[in-house]
Amino acid sequence: MTTAQRIKEVEEEMAKTQKNKATNYHLGQLKAKLAKLRRELIAPPGGGGGGGPGLGFDVARTGIASVGFVGFPSVGKSTLMSKLTGTHSEVASYEFTTLTTVPGTLQHNGARIQVLDLPGIIEGAKDGKGRGRQVIAVARTCNLIFIVLDVLKPLNDLAILTNELEGFGIRLNKKAPAITVKRKETGGIAISNTVPLTKIDPDEIRAVLSEYRMNSCAISIHQPDATIEDLIDVIEGNRVYVPAIFVLNKIDAISIEELDLLYKIPNSVPISSQLWLNIDELLEFMWEKLNLVRIYTKPRGQAPDYSSPVVLRRGRCTVENFCNAIHKDILKQFKNAMVWGVSAKHSRGQKVGLEHVLEDEDIICIYKK
Ligand SMILES: Nc1nc2c(ncn2[C@@H]2O[C@H](COP(=O)(O)OP(=O)(O)OP(=O)(O)O)[C@@H](O)[C@H]2O)c(=O)[nH]1
Ligand SMILES: [K+]
């Protein structure tokens, strides 16, 4: 039996098992089995798949961050990408016009952002239908995913696409679960929680641990709504947590009343890529989700240069990161720096060292030895 067939078997078994106190253990086992099978698809034993060479389309990565376009065929991904970046990507009314990754770049708030137009995917993509697995493998490496949807049937399509990406270890708009798992040599299983748990059952936890042959370990849960899926994610460990925007395209085809309803979908932006409607809102939301930090450089005794910020990623935006982003030799000559803006303690500025964490739109002046 192929992995895909075994996955299907487990899924069928899950579908016919009613969820109650008595079946919690069994369902926990099945969920863990499923995760282990899916792992074989993400990174097949013996290599040759997953994030490794061969799977995914090779594109040179440029810019400070990348945005990948995922969606069903003909929802307007290439129309949007071509107009956003000025790079040509074939547009046509037939499905599967785009057959490979088409990269383009976009300048926004002084940052160079790579945009990856991808082939359309269909249900079953993660299990090997069409080029789906290659598309999803590229999406896994992006800093932001645009899920492009046809405004006429957004919710159903969104559910299918989210499920496809989840099957490949991608979690959209989610934080890594606040669960720690410590494996031990002996001592059995210890489960502790710092908050009351509402969605996870001890039987399920034991079933999952047994399925992973983890007979001695300490599980500690710090999140009230933690689920068994969250625990499995932590045990599997190869999940990526990627922000996503649900781009509802082709609003030129619907009425204003219908448009009002769409605004209720979280993380979504309605647009028309063809008539270029509401693209400013999309770009603003993109910027917010990318979580980038702009730093303006101020030469000694001069005004700051607001025209070309150094753009860093949040989480990697210390003064040291800033220096490295300019030139690797700067670190050797670094004495200290003055910083003005949100990260500075005083409005008149603060003298800081390499470990100081910068904030968006801070101004920095570097002093050399
Ligand atoms: N009405 C309307 N049509 C659009 C819009 N954006 C794209 N289209 C049309 O939708 C069709 C598909 O557009 P593409 O940009 O090729 O779609 P795609 O998602 O890249 O398609 P694949 O590469 O085949 O997956 C074309 O006929 C476009 O002209 C829009 O905002 N409104
Ligand atoms: K198309």
Ligand SMILES: [Mg+2]
């Ligand atoms: Mg296309």
